[in-house]
Amino acid sequence: MPRNTLTQLALTGLLTLLPLSGPLHAMETEEFQACLAGIESQARSEGVSQNILSENLRTARWQERVIELDRRQPEFTTPFHEYLNRRVTDDRVEQGRRLLAEHRPLLEEIAEQYGVPPQYLVAFWGLETNYGSFFGNMRVIDSLATLACDQRRSAYFTTELIAALRILDNEAMGAEEMEGSWAGAMGHVQFMPSIFLQYAVDYDGSGQRDLWGSVPDAMASAANFLHGIGWEHGYRWGREVVLPDDFDFSLAGGDDRLSLEEWRRMGVRMTNGDRLPAVDIEARLLLPAGHRGPAFLVYDNFDVIMRWNRSEYYALAVGHLANRIAGSAGLHNPPPTDTPRLDREQVKTLQEGLQSAGHDPGPVDGILGPATRRAIRDFQRDADKVPDGFPHPDVLEAFDVGESS
Structure with a gap:
């Protein structure tokens, strides 16, 4: 299976950041080993075989680089224009269109089974690993062991570490094949181990759920995950809209969900000037760059995307990239580039x-x-x-x- 250098885009919204209170220090070896011993006992009680624990957990190594990357996630401080422009580039759109054409029969078959349109699967693929170019080259067991023994989110990463050990116990693969991001996300679509266990599928019939070497397995697994967390077949994620001059901006950015008919009565229109479609669906209004930037009505499938990654910016990037891959043009009202950057x-x-x-x-x-x-x-x-x-x-x-x- 190919292994490449990491560009981790998937989990920045999922993992909550905490500022550093001082310099980073590597965990003492004895403290780390004591932590791993406790995790080994828990994993054994949950049914992980002793040979897997001995071969993998006892040889895990503390990775200081993982802690540094965990503390430096930029998701909440990058202005929207910068975030979007870095992720939805012309090159990524063109490559996505080529891959959509290349894999169309496969993707349409998967869409028929799981209800997720091909362009969305390709968009997730593009944002997560740049279409398989950047899987990550860190040993997943080491990354997860480090984060499990770090106090910030120990319980979450302990669960993921035990899930990774279960994968080694159940799947026909070795630890040397299980490489991924600094946070333990794996394969073409950067699944965390617990998501792998629940949603990964062997779509190509090889006898192995291979998210690294099999595009069919990766795409079907992504579709299975989206279907499992509530993707609504036949609906889009949302759309860019144009607001009237007298719009009440207090309705934007919150939890207010109004029907499309209500938004129509307020004068909200599609970017080509047409009225919103007469569809019985509710939507929220987002202004990620303020009233000078683009406006988006987002539907239930937008919230599904945010269950993959809890970041509105990420979800908007997925939706916009999917639109572009399917043939749409760029934004009608691109975000201004002079918005403030705040730490x-x-x-x-x-x-x-x-x-x-x-x-x-x-x-x-x-x-x-x-x-x-x-x-x-x-x-x-x-x-x-x-x-x-x-x-x-x-x-x-x-x-x-x-x-x-």
């Missing part, structure tokens, strides 16, 4: 300021999530500004938050 400490300063002003941003965690955007929207409304929930420079200035260099 986590600056977001914390903003959250503290909003909190002091009586606008609840949720936890002061440095993450510009839905609660913080609602608080910004409340502040903007009180200050007679456009209430789009976006940290425009005037919002930052009001709370003495400088922009990152």
